[in-house]
Amino acid sequence: xxxxxxxxxxxxxIILKEVGGKGQQKLFDGRVLIIGAGGLGxxxxxxxxxxxxxxxxxxxxxxxxxxxxxxxxxxFTPDVGKPKVESARQKMExxxxxxxxxxxxxxxxxxxxxxxxxxxxxIIDGTDNFAAKFLINDACVLAGKPYSxxxxxxxxxxxxxxxxxxxxxxxxxxxxxxxxxxxxxxxQAGVIGVLPGIIGTLQATEAIKYLLGIGDPLTNRLxxxxxxxxxxxxxxxxxxxxxxxxxxxxxxxxAVDELxxxxxxxxxxx
Amino acid sequence: xxxxxNGKETTLPENPARTIxxxxxxLNVSQRLYVTVEFNxxxxxxxxxxxxxxxxxxxxxFLYFMGGGH
Numbered sequence: 001x002x003x004x005x006x007x008x009x010x011x012x013x014i015i016l017k018e019v020g021g022k023g024q025q026k027l028f029d030g031r032v033l034i035i036g037a038g039g040l041g042x043x044x045x046x047x048x049x050x051x052x053x054x055x056x057x058x059x060x061x062x063x064x065x066x067x068x069x070x071x072x073x074x075x076f077t078p079d080v081g082k083p084k085v086e087s088a089r090q091k092m093e094x095x096x097x098x099x100x101x102x103x104x105x106x107x108x109x110x111x112x113x114x115x116x117x118x119x120x121x122x123i124i125d126g127t128d129n130f131a132a133k134f135l136i137n138d139a140c141v142l143a144g145k146p147y148s149x150x151x152x153x154x155x156x157x158x159x160x161x162x163x164x165x166x167x168x169x170x171x172x173x174x175x176x177x178x179x180x181x182x183x184x185x186x187x188q189a190g191v192i193g194v195l196p197g198i199i200g201t202l203q204a205t206e207a208i209k210y211l212l213g214i215g216d217p218l219t220n221r222l223x224x225x226x227x228x229x230x231x232x233x234x235x236x237x238x239x240x241x242x243x244x245x246x247x248x249x250x251x252x253x254x255a256v257d258e259l260x261x262x263x264x265x266x267x268x269x270x
Numbered sequence: 271x272x273x274x275x276n277g278k279e280t281t282l283p284e285n286p287a288r289t290i291x292x293x294x295x296x297l298n299v300s301q302r303l304y305v306t307v308e309f310n311x312x313x314x315x316x317x318x319x320x321x322x323x324x325x326x327x328x329x330x331x332f333l334y335f336m337g338g339g340h
Contacts, residue, residue, distance in 0.1 A: 038340030062340075072340070128340035151336030158336050173313060178304040178335050186338035196339065222333065233277055235331050240313050 006098065010052055018214045024052060028098070030211035033057040033117060035108055035136060036126030037084040039186075039196030040150050040203065042074035044124055047204040049092035049099045053211065056092065057120060059104035060084045071193035108132055110257045113139040122207045123147035126200065128186060130177035131258045137162065137170040139255040141245050146210060148203040148218075153184070155192050155227040157199035160218055160237065161206045165246055167219035172240035172247075177258050192227055199225065274329040282324075290330075291319040299332050306333040 002010070002021060013019045013027075030053050034041045037060035048056050062084050064075045072084075079087040085103035092101050104116055108127075113135060117123055123145050125136045133149065140147040141164040149170050150159045162169045202223065209215045222235045245252040271282050275297065282288070282296070290309065294302045307314045308331040314322060324330070 036339050040339040068340070126339050128338050130335070130337045133337065133339075150339060152338040153336045156334075156336060158334075173306055173333055174335060178301075182304055183301060183335045183337055186340060191338055235308065235333065236311065237308070238312065242315065 006052075009096075009098075013051070019212060023212045023214075026211050026213070027052045027208065028054040030122070030207075031055040031057070031120045032207045032211070033059065033120035033123045034126055035059045035123065035132065036128065037062070037072075037074070037088045038068065038126060038128060039071045039152065039191065040124075040126030040200040041088070042072045043197050043200040044126060044204045044207075045074055045088050045092055046095060047201060048207060049096045049101075051204075051208055052096060052098055053207070054098070055100045055102065055120075057102040057104060057116070058085050058088050058092075059106065059108055059116060060088075061105055061107045067187075071191065071196050073197065108135060110135065110255045113255055114143065117143060117145055120145065122210050124203050124207060125149050126196075126203070130183070133170065134177050134258045135255055138245050138252055140164060141169050141171075142253070142255060146217075148206045150199045150203045152191055152195050152199055153186065154189055155195065157195055157225045157227075158222055159199055159202050159206075160222045161210075163217065163219050167217075168237040168239045169243060169246045171245045171252075172243045173222065173237055175240075175242075175244055177260070180260055195225075195227055198227070271324075271326050273324060273327065276331055286323075288324045289320055290314060290322045290324060293324050293330070294319070301334050304335055307331070308333060 010024045013024050014021055032053050034044050037058050064079045064082050064084055064087050066080050074091050075087045083105050085105050089101045089103050123140050144164045146163050148161050220237055222237050224233045241248045271284055273280055310329050
């Protein structure tokens, strides 16, 4: 049951016929895991906490760096040096004390991902490297967990929602990761600070819609965004019969680290 | 010859020998070695790039890796 204070806090949700008191209760009962407490993770964590998503997990082994603050809006100047998950937890709890925040100060890997995602209804990829992005895809597809993929670079971003075995997955588009260092990372190539705000907010919207069970998910279409051209495009994507994880003859049957793709995006310049 | 590339109609000089592989070079597509090519709605195997001719009216999407997020 919602208290009077909660009814007031969530009043702009509750008056939406698509949400109502029942929908707000679904958000309270919802469990969303955010992997990465950086550029994408920042707006995702803030909006999901504000929305009253009852249990939010956030995973990241990194500490806040001065070069993060241009875009990772959940971290403030006095947080430099603190663990990102701790900095994020403090802001989320300050926005909304109703929310339970679980922190995981660890890099996700094949060794821990199944344990971490098991407790959640919806997973959001806010990571900065291909090893993690492919691992999240594989683990979510194999565990049947819906998730939102997000990727950004310079002035461009892309996102797609994956409903395992029902809709196209990340590997249906990109069967294998590029070799290490073949594609520039944000720390090498730069990223305009607002970009993760745009893509991350789209990902948070997908999580909220999923928990509410409303609208049309961003499945079987890759949404791409160009900040320079100020254009969104939607590219229809089909499930790929030769997809190595969700195709007809999968070669990936358990989550495995993509060792060749391992790299760290946010390496501090020496 | 007119094809659609990333949603835009694109006019190319006639060239019966044009394949997906040669088109990548002709259009100076970035991430050429890693880009995913969606050809008339289906993701094309990389092995098929050299053997797939490009014809009038084909719809081609280049899908790029974006690995950032932090």
